[in-house]
Amino acid sequence: MKGIRTLLTLAALAIVPVGASAQTFNNAFQGFGQDNDQPIQIEAKELQVEDNSKVATFTGDVVVVQGETTLKTQRLKVFYDGSATQGAQQDISRLEASGRVFITSKDQTATGDEADFDMATNMMVMTGREVVLSQGPNVVVGNKLTVNLTTGQADLEAPKSGRVKVLIQPNSLNNTPPAGN
Numbered sequence: 001m002k003g004i005r006t007l008l009t010l011a012a013l014a015i016v017p018v019g020a021s022a023q024t025f026n027n028a029f030q031g032f033g034q035d036n037d038q039p040i041q042i043e044a045k046e047l048q049v050e051d052n053s054k055v056a057t058f059t060g061d062v063v064v065v066q067g068e069t070t071l072k073t074q075r076l077k078v079f080y081d082g083s084a085t086q087g088a089q090q091d092i093s094r095l096e097a098s099g100r101v102f103i104t105s106k107d108q109t110a111t112g113d114e115a116d117f118d119m120a121t122n123m124m125v126m127t128g129r130e131v132v133l134s135q136g137p138n139v140v141v142g143n144k145l146t147v148n149l150t151t152g153q154a155d156l157e158a159p160k161s162g163r164v165k166v167l168i169q170p171n172s173l174n175n176t177p178p179a180g181n
Helices: 002-014 084-089
Strands: 040-043 046-050 055-066 071-081 091-104 109-116 121-133 137-147 154-157 165-167
Touching: none
Parallel strands: none
Antiparallel strands: 040 055, 046 055, 055 071, 071 091, 091 109, 109 121, 121 137, 137 154, 137 165
8 A cells, every 4th residue: 555655645746836827836736745654544335456467446435545635536446566465565556546536635636537647657647527726716727637746747738629727816825915904
């Protein structure tokens, strides 16, 4: 399960500003993944382990909690190297979350239809009809988010017939109240 902890940490780091909004959203999603030393709790309706294929699949209202970070989805496939009998000692190579993926930590959220985490390349791709990143009242919307979890480089793409949308509320990204208050 060390890999799932890494997933949450990396997913959290993945939610970073992109494109023209980079300076405004600087550190906006920094809170994700700060609970590396916390235990991981996974709940699902079913767990199926296919040791020959090296895949563990959690299905049915899957909830992964580590500290203040929560991942919710309908299906989580964990691809690992080693044997299931090694317990937490096997290495996680890839994770696939599908069925309305929701990641939250404090006032920060990321949602999409699917999310893939490749541990070898340290890349995360979240896709969906709408991929929504938010912190409090601030929102960024596209349909494909690709993040290099090592560098923090992120790319949010718009649907073929649409545009990336950003909503930033004045004074919402700093702790300083607006002038006159």
